[in-house]
Amino acid sequence: MPTGVYVCHCGLNIAGVLNVEDLKSFAETLPGVAVARDLQFSCSDIGQEQIQKDIAEHKLDRVVVAACSPRLHEPTFRRAISKAGLNPYMLEMANIREQCSWVHMDQPAMATEKAKDLIRMAVAKAELLEPLEPESIPVSKDVLVIGGGVAGIAAALDLADAGLHVYLVERRPTIGGYMALLTDVFPTNDCSICVLGPKMSEVYNHPNITLYTYSEVLGVEGSVGNFTVSGVRRARYVDEKLCKGCINECASACPVEISSEYDFGIGKRKAIYVPYPQAVPLAACIDPKACIGCARCAEACPADAVRLEQEPQDFKLNVGAIIVATGWQPFDAARKEEYGFGRYRDVVTTLQVERMLNASGPTKGEVVRPSTGEIAGSIAFLQCVGSRDETVGNPYCSRICCMASLKNAQLVKEKYPDTDITIYYIDIRACGEGYEEFYIRAQRLGINFVRSRVSGIEEVKGQISLIFEDTQTGQIKRAEHDLAVLSVGLEPDSNAEVLGNLLGLSRRPDRFFEIAHPKMRPVEAHIDGIFIAGCASGPKEIPISIAQGSAAAAKAVKLLHRGFLELEPTSAYVDSDKCIQCKLCVDICPKKAIAVKSPAYVDEAACKGCGSCAAACPVDAIDMRFFSDQQILAQVKAATEVKREFPLIVAFLCNWCSYGAADLAGTSRIQYPTNARNIRVMCSARVDPSFVLDALRRGADGVLIAGCRIGECHYKDGNYQALQRVNVLKGVLEKVGLDPGRVKIVWCAASEGEIYARDLREFIAELKAMGPIGTELKRRQDGQKPDLILPENGSKEGGAA
Amino acid sequence: MMEIEKDMDVDDSHILARQKSNQREILLDYDYKKCAGCSICVALCPKNALQEGPLQEIAKGLDAPPILIDLDACAFCGMCVNFCPTKAFKMTVLELPEEERAKEAAKSAGAEA
Numbered sequence: 001m002p003t004g005v006y007v008c009h010c011g012l013n014i015a016g017v018l019n020v021e022d023l024k025s026f027a028e029t030l031p032g033v034a035v036a037r038d039l040q041f042s043c044s045d046i047g048q049e050q051i052q053k054d055i056a057e058h059k060l061d062r063v064v065v066a067a068c069s070p071r072l073h074e075p076t077f078r079r080a081i082s083k084a085g086l087n088p089y090m091l092e093m094a095n096i097r098e099q100c101s102w103v104h105m106d107q108p109a110m111a112t113e114k115a116k117d118l119i120r121m122a123v124a125k126a127e128l129l130e131p132l133e134p135e136s137i138p139v140s141k142d143v144l145v146i147g148g149g150v151a152g153i154a155a156a157l158d159l160a161d162a163g164l165h166v167y168l169v170e171r172r173p174t175i176g177g178y179m180a181l182l183t184d185v186f187p188t189n190d191c192s193i194c195v196l197g198p199k200m201s202e203v204y205n206h207p208n209i210t211l212y213t214y215s216e217v218l219g220v221e222g223s224v225g226n227f228t229v230s231g232v233r234r235a236r237y238v239d240e241k242l243c244k245g246c247i248n249e250c251a252s253a254c255p256v257e258i259s260s261e262y263d264f265g266i267g268k269r270k271a272i273y274v275p276y277p278q279a280v281p282l283a284a285c286i287d288p289k290a291c292i293g294c295a296r297c298a299e300a301c302p303a304d305a306v307r308l309e310q311e312p313q314d315f316k317l318n319v320g321a322i323i324v325a326t327g328w329q330p331f332d333a334a335r336k337e338e339y340g341f342g343r344y345r346d347v348v349t350t351l352q353v354e355r356m357l358n359a360s361g362p363t364k365g366e367v368v369r370p371s372t373g374e375i376a377g378s379i380a381f382l383q384c385v386g387s388r389d390e391t392v393g394n395p396y397c398s399r400i401c402c403m404a405s406l407k408n409a410q411l412v413k414e415k416y417p418d419t420d421i422t423i424y425y426i427d428i429r430a431c432g433e434g435y436e437e438f439y440i441r442a443q444r445l446g447i448n449f450v451r452s453r454v455s456g457i458e459e460v461k462g463q464i465s466l467i468f469e470d471t472q473t474g475q476i477k478r479a480e481h482d483l484a485v486l487s488v489g490l491e492p493d494s495n496a497e498v499l500g501n502l503l504g505l506s507r508r509p510d511r512f513f514e515i516a517h518p519k520m521r522p523v524e525a526h527i528d529g530i531f532i533a534g535c536a537s538g539p540k541e542i543p544i545s546i547a548q549g550s551a552a553a554a555k556a557v558k559l560l561h562r563g564f565l566e567l568e569p570t571s572a573y574v575d576s577d578k579c580i581q582c583k584l585c586v587d588i589c590p591k592k593a594i595a596v597k598s599p600a601y602v603d604e605a606a607c608k609g610c611g612s613c614a615a616a617c618p619v620d621a622i623d624m625r626f627f628s629d630q631q632i633l634a635q636v637k638a639a640t641e642v643k644r645e646f647p648l649i650v651a652f653l654c655n656w657c658s659y660g661a662a663d664l665a666g667t668s669r670i671q672y673p674t675n676a677r678n679i680r681v682m683c684s685a686r687v688d689p690s691f692v693l694d695a696l697r698r699g700a701d702g703v704l705i706a707g708c709r710i711g712e713c714h715y716k717d718g719n720y721q722a723l724q725r726v727n728v729l730k731g732v733l734e735k736v737g738l739d740p741g742r743v744k745i746v747w748c749a750a751s752e753g754e755i756y757a758r759d760l761r762e763f764i765a766e767l768k769a770m771g772p773i774g775t776e777l778k779r780r781q782d783g784q785k786p787d788l789i790l791p792e793n794g795s796k797e798g799g800a801a
Numbered sequence: 802m803m804e805i806e807k808d809m810d811v812d813d814s815h816i817l818a819r820q821k822s823n824q825r826e827i828l829l830d831y832d833y834k835k836c837a838g839c840s841i842c843v844a845l846c847p848k849n850a851l852q853e854g855p856l857q858e859i860a861k862g863l864d865a866p867p868i869l870i871d872l873d874a875c876a877f878c879g880m881c882v883n884f885c886p887t888k889a890f891k892m893t894v895l896e897l898p899e900e901e902r903a904k905e906a907a908k909s910a911g912a913e914a
Contacts, residue, residue: 248802249802249803252802252803253802253803253805255848255876255878256847256848256876292847292848292876292878292880293878293879293880294876294877294878294879295878296803296805296822296876296877299803299822299824299825300803300822
């Protein structure tokens, strides 16, 4: 196995501190090394050509480059060796710049020794590299969009126009979501349904969209590129194709009248109904909870479309990606008992006022007092009902309520200029294009603003009486109005909870779905191939929901348009002979990529290679293709082969944050001692407790594990798993008589080079106080009869001390 | 709009409620001699079209129907028929033949015009 080792000068960046000549001749002595060279700039064309020439000349089959961080130039060298005919994965880098020469500038001798260890570790790992082939799998080019609100509609239309086939599944009998029920929308006060309606019918008529309304997704299997989705289309009891949508024929014959959910309780509908005149598909639907089965509608229907014997229909879809646009639901105002919603008829919610203002709504555009039916002369808008309120468990701002109340107040004022309108607010949040101007316009129209939080509502002699503290004067006041409008906040749709569990989506503390990264990946879920758009991931205005729908569509197109997916060959794999089917890995996998179908099976398309399963497997049946157990153990062995300093630390750094932090410490030239020998792993959860024990057994004085900050793991919660394992390990160490402080776990973000250096310095100090490994055993032995014996190789540890 | 006509007749102990549309004729036949006055139908009628009559007096020998039907409210859904333990309610549906339907439809169209 001829290996080539290339030690880079990087100008003076490395050569200025380390003795590059010495490193080169050291590398020559390592087993398996056929050629070792020092190169001025290994990443330059000349450097790369030299490597390629050696591959041909010395028949090299693996290459070690001791230079900068692999996070910087690994792709460069992979390309270079693959041009020379080597498999790109036959490369290993020793990071002797960011994690050596740049951080130990004032101790060149010790730094050179550390660099030797790093090169020895890299060569040891290189010895065990296996060629890996990126696999490609065929994918379905169809996309499932769940939720037919404005975000789902935007996503479906963009995807369909791009040529992908879309299945749009909506739980209600019509698409359109909440936007279809609103009257005019801010900040331009244009009619909501007039802009949404055409989009809704475009969805219905698009040849690339299959619409499933009144349907639900019941099961999801598979992974990115090939999801199998099962669902059910509930019975409408009306033939969708025959129904002409004439609306009134069947409904007027129906003897059952109930309150309409599309009017939020202020309007009525029949047991057979069309949700609203612009519904898509424009077909009636029988509410089985209300229907009494008299069949008058069947008689009345001129098209003979009523089918009382209709059954629910199951469907099964194969899709490559899923867009979750499940939206929101209004906060239940009755939960704020002090406002008397449900007790006082003249206390209503924003959505009820929206319906009243809507010309096709229950009051035909008049804002009336429900108790009398008269037009309200004085209206109070109460902001933040169910938002920014810890008492109901919603500490977040719902974002749209301020603007919605400003808009509704303006609409009322324009219609009835004499109406007295007061908005009771904590803060007016009008941030968005044209929003502040909209706020100013409301003020100019003569709408009153009172900075306060209303503590209660009473009904006094048929008038609504608010009790509040004016927080600008500090006075407790009362005010009487005809009508109080509660600006209810947005909550995640409760029906989406089951769906979230089916898909394996995680939730934030505010119960909305969590996106993969709060800034950089706004529409991606933690699970590959699943995207989240609109209010499913938090309250949003219409334009942002549309933007997210389109963004999710673009992501899905990017994923699927080629018809195949290339997989990084870094996945886990299972040794089926060893697997005992304990299913521990199934629970631990953050990507839901493992299933136990006697034995466990890893879905390589879904696996992201974090390695937590490999660390967790009690019988070591799971290993990784890249960063294998053997490779890491070889690095540990190489790091501890020659012990030239005390304390010697073997450090496991997660690729995304801590390794980045260590690199940043280098680029910022933060100086720290040379004691650590760093091993890169994809995630702190990859660190198998046996790696730690092996390092200590071989004479390392301490083991450091560094992961992303808690809550910021790139694989969801790998660092929690690592923490849990470290806590167990500490117990084990204590049992065998070692100081549990010899293993330490720290968290640093990729931006926290200083924190990495600080944590390392602290650990070094702690280890110095403890003394070399095994000191505590000796002390114990001298003191009294030892009551515990090390499980294996205990003598070696004693020897190292 | 579908025209619906309703009327009610009494024939001995039978109270006959009739609903007529241009498609079918439904006859609800309540034989109060069979009725035990259990009031299950009162509780389940989705339109609240059924009410208890003077049950105590009937128990003492008064000859009167234990259940009163509000013809305006009744939707002829047939739930009382299906649940009555003594089968005091009976319902018959007469589908009008095709030509009669057309005639009815023409009549109602004429009436509208």
